[in-house]
Amino acid sequence: MKxxxxxxxxxxxxxxxxxxFLCVDLAREFSKNDNQVTIFxxxxxxxxxxxxxxxxxxxxxxxxxxxxKRTHVWFSxxxxxxxxxxYNQMLKEEMDIIHTVGIRSFQSFIAALIAKKxxxxxxxxxxxxLTTHPNLKTxxxxxxxxxxxxxxMIKFIIxxxxxxxxxxxxxxxIFLEFxxxxxxxxxxxxxxxxxxxxxxxxxxxKFKINYPFTLFLGRxxxxxxxxxxxxxxxxxxxxxxxNNFRIIIMGVDFGYQEEMMKTIKKYEIENFIKVIKNPTRxxxxxxxxxxxxxxxxxxxxxxxxxxxxxxxxxxxxxxxxAHGIPHTIKHEENCILVESENYEQLGDAIIELxxxxxxxxxxxxxxxxxxxxxxxxxxxxxxxxxxxxxxxNEFNSTQDx
Numbered sequence: 001m002k003x004x005x006x007x008x009x010x011x012x013x014x015x016x017x018x019x020x021f022l023c024v025d026l027a028r029e030f031s032k033n034d035n036q037v038t039i040f041x042x043x044x045x046x047x048x049x050x051x052x053x054x055x056x057x058x059x060x061x062x063x064x065x066x067x068x069k070r071t072h073v074w075f076s077x078x079x080x081x082x083x084x085x086x087y088n089q090m091l092k093e094e095m096d097i098i099h100t101v102g103i104r105s106f107q108s109f110i111a112a113l114i115a116k117k118x119x120x121x122x123x124x125x126x127x128x129x130l131t132t133h134p135n136l137k138t139x140x141x142x143x144x145x146x147x148x149x150x151x152x153m154i155k156f157i158i159x160x161x162x163x164x165x166x167x168x169x170x171x172x173x174i175f176l177e178f179x180x181x182x183x184x185x186x187x188x189x190x191x192x193x194x195x196x197x198x199x200x201x202x203x204x205x206k207f208k209i210n211y212p213f214t215l216f217l218g219r220x221x222x223x224x225x226x227x228x229x230x231x232x233x234x235x236x237x238x239x240x241x242x243n244n245f246r247i248i249i250m251g252v253d254f255g256y257q258e259e260m261m262k263t264i265k266k267y268e269i270e271n272f273i274k275v276i277k278n279p280t281r282x283x284x285x286x287x288x289x290x291x292x293x294x295x296x297x298x299x300x301x302x303x304x305x306x307x308x309x310x311x312x313x314x315x316x317x318x319x320x321x322a323h324g325i326p327h328t329i330k331h332e333e334n335c336i337l338v339e340s341e342n343y344e345q346l347g348d349a350i351i352e353l354x355x356x357x358x359x360x361x362x363x364x365x366x367x368x369x370x371x372x373x374x375x376x377x378x379x380x381x382x383x384x385x386x387x388x389x390x391x392x393n394e395f396n397s398t399q400d401x
Contacts, residue, residue, distance in 0.1 A: 001388065002036045003027075004090065006100035006111040008081055009044040010068050012057075014281040015252040016044060017219070018189070018305035019101045019127045024063075025192040026099070029381030031065035040090055041107065042083045043070040046252065046278065053081070077146065082106050090114045097388050099123040100157075109153050112160040121162040121391045123384075126171065127302060154178075162391045165384065167303035168327035185387055189303050189328075190380030191371055196285055196312045203286035207276065212245045214318075214350060215291035217284060217306055218298075219254040225297030225320065226260055232297070232347035234267040239351050241272070247295070247350075250276040250287055288313045293353055293360055297338075297346055301325050307335065308375050311367030316360060318349045334367035 007023040009016040027037045045054035053073040061068045071085035087110050095118070100111035103126045115122035155178070158164070164184045166172045175184050203209065218224040226249065233240065233247055240246070249260075257277070264270055276283065288294075294310045296319040307317040307329045319325050322340040331337040336353060338345035353360060 001030075001392075002094055002096045003030055003038070003388070004093065004095040004098045004111075004114075005037065005039045006086075006098065006107045007039060007041050008079065008102050008105045008107050010039050010041040010070075011061075011063060013044040013046045014284075015046045015278065018303075021192070021305060022125070022127065022189060023101050025190065025195075025377040026381055026384060027066040028064055028192065029377055030385065033385075037066040038093065038095075039066065039068045040086055040111075041068060041070055042073045042081050042086075044073070044081070077142075080104075080106060080146065086110050087113065091117065095120060097121050097123065097392060099125070099384075099388075101125045102127055103154060103157055104150055108157050112157040116160055121395045122157075122160050123163050123165060123387070123391065124157060124161045125165040125167075126175070127167075162395065163387060165387070168324055170324040170327040171302055187380060187383045187387070188375050189305060189308065190375050190377040191305070191308045191312055192377040193312060193371070196288070196309075198282070198285050198289055201290065203283055203290050206283075207274070209246075209248075209274070209290075212292050212354075213248045213274070213290075214245065214293050214295055214354065215287050215310075215315075216247065216249045216251070216295050216297075217287065218251050218296070220249075220251050220257045220260055221254040222256055223298065223300050224251075225299050226256060227263065228297045228299075228341065228343045228346060229295060230260070230263050230267060230269070231343035232350065233269050233272055235344055236347040236351055237267075237269055237272055243351070243354060245292070245354055246272055246274060248274045248276060248287065248291065250279050250284065252278055288315060291315060293317060293364075295319075295346075295350065296325075297343075298322060298325065299340055301328075303328050307367070308371060311364070311371045311375075314361075314364035314368045316353070316363030316367055318346065318353060320346075329367070330370075332363075334363050334370060336363075 005023050009020050023039055027039055031037045043053050043057045045052050055072050057070055059070055071083040071089055073081040073083045075082045098111050098115050100108040103124055158178050164175055165187050167189045172184050216229055288310050293315050294317040296317055300323050302324040310317055317335045319337055320340040321337045329335040336349045338349050
């Protein structure tokens with residue numbers, strides 16, 4: 001099968017987040033079975049900052065047994081990247097099916113145009129683009145106008161699609177406002193277990209970390225709840241000092257880094273926090289392995305991959321009950337969920353879990369079981385490929401009539 005995957009970013013921009021890894025993991029799994037797989041994407045490169053587009057990256061590059069084909073981004077706004085060359089690039093290629101990830105993206109719009117032009121099926125997976133970020137109402141007028149202008153584009157993409165893949169029931173409910181339920185298929189996100197092999201304690205050696213720590217990993221912005229985490233740390237700082245542990249904040253700036261550093265200084269919590277900016281993928285994996293547990297105080301998540309990646313190392317997570325989070329991880333089974341916006345509950349949960357090593361172990365073991373039996377890339381890719389086959393059979397039958 002000739003499979004085209006479309007994504008706003010791909011390797012080497014690993015800091016972009018979950019949809020990148022979902023695309024790459026699908027490509028790896030599909031290509032193991034002699035399928036011809038190509039990821040069509042931008043030339044995003046995190047070498048210097050989160051919005052660097054690097055013309056010097058190869059236009060075509062082979063990874064394992066799949067290809068990544070890049071076109072240059074000439075204009076970007078927020079997370080909307082315009083790489084017009086992708087249309088002609090895809091038009092020249094032979095493909096049986098297109099699968100695009102991240103519906104509120106220019107790349108998904110191109111994918112829908114190509115699917116219509118070539119008269120081939122389109123599968124879409126959202127990963128958060130369709131839903132509205134909680135801070136949109138307070139965003140600038142330009143951002144709000146951009147979201148409004150995207151509505152016809154999103155409607156076109158959904159109407160052009162043969163099937164829609166969602167990760168959980170929460171996401172399905174969102175899509176029922178836009179599409180018939182017969183179009184929507186729940187397939188859980190999966191983690192590639194083979195990508196998590198590391199050298200023990202290498203992060204500790206590199207950054208001279210000689211204390212136990214809990215880990216925040218994510219973009220530096222308010223949606224990820226970093227301001228709530230800082231409030232929680234300020235609330236429990238005396239208990240942190242008494243128990244001799246620290247919080248490591250690891251990620252990439254998406255507009256909040258300067259404010260974050262000012263707040264850390266304002267609360268006088270510099271001694272309890274270590275900030276690691278622009279980490280490599282290797283450093284991220286090492287942090288998962290070496291932390292006690294993760295903290296994800298997000299105001300909004302659809303189906304977060306960070307907790308699942310932590311589960312690979314049997315590390316539980318403290319998170320909020322916002323949006324799709326409780327549909328991805330399970331309170332008191334492999335995580336602790338607190339009320340969104342409640343920094344006191346968040347702080348108390350951090351202290352509670354740090355003091356209870358048995359609970360860390362039990363929650364972590366349960367999380368690892370979820371990865372083994374439900375949420376790994378092998379299971380995910382098999383379910384997605386079965387869907388492709390079903391779509392192509394139905395599509396070809398229709399074309400023959």
